[in-house]
Amino acid sequence: MVLRLLFPIFLIFAVFILLTQSLKLPIFTANGMIGPGFLPMVLALLIIFLLVIEFVSIYWKRQQNENKDGRTISSITISKQVFFMIAVILTLGLVNVIGMLISLGLFIFVILFMMEKRSLINSGVFSLLSIVIIYIIFDVLLGISFPMGMLN
Secondary structure, rough: HHHHHHHHHHHHHHHHHHHHHHOEEEEEEOOOOOOOOHHHHOOOOOOHHHHHHHHHHHHHHHHHHOOOOOOOOOOHHHHHHHHHHHHHHHHHHHHHHHHHHHHHHHHHHHHHHOOOOHHHHHHHHHHHHHHHHHHHHHHHHOOOOOOOOHOO
């Protein structure tokens, strides 16, 4: 039971950090347009809402299965969750060093290559295309620049 709650608790902690960081950004601009803090705040609240539903679901299943033998979580699932948590922490730590776009690209690449077992070329092409699309949408079209880390 505790192991099943470990990953959602980590996600709630990470999303709470995202929420507090997004509240530092303006939600609306001076002319009434949506500001850079709007989307991260809405996404963080949505993820927290979904995680609360997950906690209720886990609790509900536990109440229904009290008299039955509970399923155990496989060691592969636990190791993937721990690997994912470490990857998220490293990605957040690297944002201030190498910049957000590069750290996100590395994160996508590592998750695809190590966890999803995609080929090196597929992982590289997908992560590169993802970063280019993210850059075009946010930096070019919306004018929201990402943290560059020490690359400034």
